[in-house]
Amino acid sequence: MSEVCARSKILEAAGEVFAEKGFKAATIREICTNAGVNLASVNYYYGDKEQLYLEAVKLSHPGRLGEGETALPEDIPVAEKLRVFVRGLLDRLAKDNDSSWQVRLFRREIIQPTPFCRETLEEFFRSRFSVLEKLVEEILPPGSPAWQRRQICFSIIGQCVYFRAAKNVVSMVIGDDEYDSHYNTENLTEHILRFSLCSLGLQKPFSLEDRPLEDRFDAEIGA
Amino acid sequence: MSEVCARSKILEAAGEVFAEKGFKAATIREICTNAGVNLASVNYYYGDKEQLYLEAVKLSHPGRLGEGETALPEDIPVAEKLRVFVRGLLDRLAKDNDSSWQVRLFRREIIQPTPFCRETLEEFFRSRFSVLEKLVEEILPPGSPAWQRRQICFSIIGQCVYFRAAKNVVSMVIGDDEYDSHYNTENLTEHILRFSLCSLGLQKPFSLEDRPLEDRFDAEIGA
DNA sequence: ACTTGTTTTAAACACTTGTTTGAATTACGT
DNA sequence: ACGTAATTCAAACAAGTGTTTAAAACAAGT
Structure with missing residues (x-):
């Protein structure tokens, strides 16, 4: 050509x-x-x-590309910022991505790093992670320990990566129809965001009323 | 020998x-x-x-082994059942596992299925998944759609798998010290359980009071 | 002891892989 | 036009793979 x-x-x-x-x-x-x-x-x-x-x-490496997605909008509520982050990550990890090989190759490295370019990836991971960490820090009460904050970050990232990386397993269990209709980027963004915001107390949990209270809040966990 | x-x-x-x-x-x-x-x-x-x-x-295949972990205890609160499930899955996925090759090989297939034994795995996935699904069904309000229930199940599974499968990435970001002290099976069980129970409304979220309310519950998401 | 069928063995086969070689070709400055 | 350097090319190399073969060793029954 x-x-x-x-x-x-x-x-x-x-x-x-x-x-x-x-x-x-x-x-x-x-x-x-x-x-x-x-x-x-x-x-x-x-x-x-x-x-x-x-x-x-x-x-x-996305830093070399002009994607500039590391910067989150400033003047929106923190929940919205989290949505931008989640959607961005899901986008980047999208399996059925007909985009350039740069994106697909980098996703490969994210999911399964080869030992060759550890430092190249390390820099990327740290920078992206710190974005999310600051975001979660905004939400959590000031006294929260840093390790807990980071665990929460990985819970969010973990969901995004799993839904994308384990497409085979997911569709194996629920079938292709349900996968097609409820696991596109839009659906997953909303679900992961809601699941996470509930945990963080920014949204009402999936189950609130209309359940008996006897087995609620009685798991002697954490504090 | x-x-x-x-x-x-x-x-x-x-x-x-x-x-x-x-x-x-x-x-x-x-x-x-x-x-x-x-x-x-x-x-x-x-x-x-x-x-x-x-x-x-x-x-x-764990069905062939006498591990019998598919059966959850009956007479404990549902949150406890979930803990048993999460710990069981984390155990099975544990990276630094000096257990028998059966466990390690099966973990390999869970994380990265080969095309050879698809049906063997499919049966296992379905059976395990249905255990979790029934569990979540107990928690969610009766009218909840099935696809949402399953998304929640995968969010829980996804966390377990990610924390185990992406050990390299996690310790690359947070360092080996924090990993050793906060990412063993015990810690992860408690974290994932809490993160998930919060979403399901069985536990108080990570952040409740002591935050300004203006940016709380104002993300126009879901219902 | 002989036969028959099973198991073990060393060797080779057929193929794929990344890499090297040395000659042929091209490009370019003078 | 010439000569030098850079590039391209077909071919081979060396190492590794799964698999096959055919003879040797063994076991067991009669």
Whole structure:
């Protein structure tokens, strides 16, 4: 198609294949075929497969992209900020994502980090996590311990990741119909947000009245 | 050590190696070496690698083991039942588990199912899920839609799976010290249980008083 | 002791993988 | 046009994989 040099053609094809199959299952032969270059070109331009993968992941880093999603709107209620965060994360993790390989490859690294680019990912995780942590800190009472705050953050993140990563398991249990109708990004955002806001006391719990009180609030847990 | 036939020696060694490295990365050569049998024995006794894996997974199925953890105690409050469920799941998913390869191999299949034994797993998932679903049904108001109930179930399961499966990410963000002190099975059980019970209205939310009310309950979400 | 069927063995096969090689081709400055 | 460097290419290499083979060793029945 485009008249670009072989080096970038390789990287483009490699990103696509790596995003599709992962590091191990992707083969240099397929990458070179798709790129329309000779088999030896990968080693000529990038040294070996591992360095090629690292270059691809570096290019997939959202910091390098102009997505600028790390900044949350300022002048909205904290619950709304949380919704933006949850939807953003779900979007990024969306399985049926026909977006660029950068997004898909980076999602791969989020869900199953390879040992090659640990530091590249670590920086991303920390920065994203701190956004959520500040958000939860706004909600929790001032005296709350930091470890508890972080556990809550991971509970929120965990739901997002699980719903996306375990699509197979979910649809295996509930069937494809219900999955299609209740597990798109919109549905999941609302559910996870509500589930989490209830815990945080910003929304009424799923079950409030119309239940007998004898077995309510009587689990001797925590405080 | 023990004087058993080659067939079972292979299965034993295979279970160990499969649990450690997964299907793809495990090699027949390593299995046979560990079992102390000839390389060709796997194909002689089991046909091929795939069938051997399937036999190992079948043997790892908790239904086949005498663990009998599917039955929850009857005469305890529903919140306690949920705790038993959560702890049981966390136990089964525990990363640093020096237990038998059966448990570790089955955990592997739970987190990353291989296409080989889909039906074997499907039965397990459904049965376990229905236990949790009945439990949640007890808590929710009678009119609640089924899809919502199931979403809640997956939110609970998702937390358990994520905290266990994403240990690398978690400790990468918060450091090993905090992980060791606040993310063992006991801590996680209490946290996930509380986070979930809050949502379900069986426990007071993390934040109730001592916060300004202006940004509380004002997210126009759900009902 | 001989036969028959089962198990074990070493070797090879067929295939895929990442990587290297050395010659052929191209690009480009002089 | 020439010469040098960069690039491309087909081919092979080396290591690893699951699998097959055919002969050897063994066990058991008669």
